[in-house]
Amino acid sequence: xxxxxxxxxxxxxxxxxxxxxxxxxxxxxxxxxxxxxxxxxxxxxxxxxxxxxxxxxxxxxxxxxxxxxxxxxxxxxxxxxxxxxxxxxxxxxxxxxxxxxxxxxxxxxxxxxxxxxxxxxxxxxxxxxxxxxxxxxxxxxxxxxxxxxxxxxxxxxxxxxxxxxxxxxxxxxxxxxxxxxxxxxxxxxxxxxxxxxxxxxxxxxxxxxxxxxxxxxxxxxxxxxxxxxxxxxxxxxxxxxxxxxxxxxxxxxxxxxxxxxxxxxxxxxxxxxxxxxxxxxxxxxxxxxxxxxxxxxxxxxxxxxxxxxxxxxxxxxxxxxxxxxxxxxxxxxxxxxxxxxxxxxxxxxxxxxxxxxxxxxxxxxxxxxxxxxxxxxxxxxxxxxxxxxxxxxxxxxxxxxxxxxxxxxxxxxxxxxxxxxxxxxxxxxxxxxxxxxxxxxxxxxxxxxxxxxxxxxxx
Numbered sequence: 001x002x003x004x005x006x007x008x009x010x011x012x013x014x015x016x017x018x019x020x021x022x023x024x025x026x027x028x029x030x031x032x033x034x035x036x037x038x039x040x041x042x043x044x045x046x047x048x049x050x051x052x053x054x055x056x057x058x059x060x061x062x063x064x065x066x067x068x069x070x071x072x073x074x075x076x077x078x079x080x081x082x083x084x085x086x087x088x089x090x091x092x093x094x095x096x097x098x099x100x101x102x103x104x105x106x107x108x109x110x111x112x113x114x115x116x117x118x119x120x121x122x123x124x125x126x127x128x129x130x131x132x133x134x135x136x137x138x139x140x141x142x143x144x145x146x147x148x149x150x151x152x153x154x155x156x157x158x159x160x161x162x163x164x165x166x167x168x169x170x171x172x173x174x175x176x177x178x179x180x181x182x183x184x185x186x187x188x189x190x191x192x193x194x195x196x197x198x199x200x201x202x203x204x205x206x207x208x209x210x211x212x213x214x215x216x217x218x219x220x221x222x223x224x225x226x227x228x229x230x231x232x233x234x235x236x237x238x239x240x241x242x243x244x245x246x247x248x249x250x251x252x253x254x255x256x257x258x259x260x261x262x263x264x265x266x267x268x269x270x271x272x273x274x275x276x277x278x279x280x281x282x283x284x285x286x287x288x289x290x291x292x293x294x295x296x297x298x299x300x301x302x303x304x305x306x307x308x309x310x311x312x313x314x315x316x317x318x319x320x321x322x323x324x325x326x327x328x329x330x331x332x333x334x335x336x337x338x339x340x341x342x343x344x345x346x347x348x349x350x351x352x353x354x355x356x357x358x359x360x361x362x363x364x365x366x367x368x369x370x371x372x373x374x375x376x377x378x379x380x381x382x383x384x385x386x387x388x389x390x391x392x393x394x395x396x397x398x399x400x401x402x403x404x405x406x407x408x409x410x411x412x413x414x415x416x417x418x419x420x421x422x423x424x425x426x427x428x429x430x431x432x433x434x435x436x437x438x439x440x441x442x443x444x445x446x447x448x449x450x451x452x453x454x455x456x457x458x459x
Contacts, residue, residue: 015097022185025051027188061074074153081156104194135228157450159224161221165258175213185199270414301336325342347359367382
């Protein structure tokens with residue numbers, strides 16, 4: 001329910017973002033990075049080496065021996081942020097702005113490149129249960145504590161939350177595309193092959209139209225659940241410190257990258273499950289047990305060209321998944337992949353505790369009927385990263401099993417956007433790693449500094 005009783009009301013505001021001073025620093029592709037939570041230790045070091053002004057120093061600083069309360073990765077990020085402002089490495093927009101981006105990429109599905117449009121602005125933070133900004137994944141305390149320490153040290157948001165909204169006919173983005181007549185402020189190709197452009201919108205009339213168009217929208221969090229909850233915790237701390245002041249104070253907002261749910265450039269990848277070990281596993285016994293719920297079809301693998309096998313398996317999963325839940329199963333040493341197709345009327349056996357829309361999720365069919373009921377894993381086991389691993393690339397999942405690093409893998413179709421909308425819209429939560437919105441939104445294109453005495457215009 002909304003605050004007004006007439007439906008959800010998302011509040012989108014322009015803000016005076018910080019960007020790199022493009023005329024004074026290295027090319028932008030050397031300065032940006034993916035979100036902190038997908039960066040390995042090796043990649044962290046590579047970003048450190050790429051340029052002394054790479055955003056890694058802000059979003060994921062190095063730990064050092066002897067770190068203390070007054071000298072640690074968070075305080076060093078804050079020092080770096082202040083220094084870059086004073087040295088004109090970063091410059092701030094002279095007027096409140098919205099930032100429009102395009103991301104051109106090849107998802108590797110054989111259909112060529114596609115373009116995803118994004119709009120970055122400041123969105124007012126909502127209380128849990130407001131029905132305006134809807135999560136679909138559970139969060140974990142350690143991640144939120146880490147991000148809160150960074151936000152408290154820097155008074156800034158360095159990476160946008162990735163949000164989705166329903167935009168039938170692409171009305172919001174058509175409005176913006178009409179005015180994108182000049183060259184972008186930023187244009188570059190990142191090291192992963194993705195191409196990026198960004199325009200800065202400052203026309204008050206246009207900003208007002210865009211903000212007005214968002215007022216009847218709900219926003220679904222695609223990526224950045226931990227950072228969104230951290231922003232709400234930070235907002236609550238600021239309210240406690242400064243009192244309940246104007247609802248337009250900068251700390252009442254979070255920087256968000258928004259994409260329409262109907263955008264043809266929106267891609268969701270699957271999160272295949274890999275199992276490191278399963279005590280007492282015997283394939284014949286497994287196939288007999290799982291046959292209670294699934295039709296089992298062996299699919300022989302070829303002698304070579306594993307990439308061709310992977311394309312064939314992916315096509316079979318997509319075809320069978322059009323009418324039921326389809327899951328691929330492969331174990332170490334097997335010459336086959338087994339295609340498991342859920343039999344009619346078996347979803348009711350997943351448990352009476354599940355809402356109807358949760359029973360439609362392939363990841364929960366896998367979890368309840370295969371991992372728990374057939375293989376005997378507990379809920380605690382399913383959250384154990386020593387046992388389970390997630391991989392969006394089907395060929396890599398195969399290679400990890402065939403190398404013996406993992407005992408087996410379960411291959412999935414991607415979760416559909418409509419399923420995300422239904423689950424979040426009902427106030428429910430999906431299992432972890434149910435969605436992988438690809439590509440990730442880069443950090444480093446624009447930053448939001450939160451001055452507690454500054455207000456943002458709501459148009």
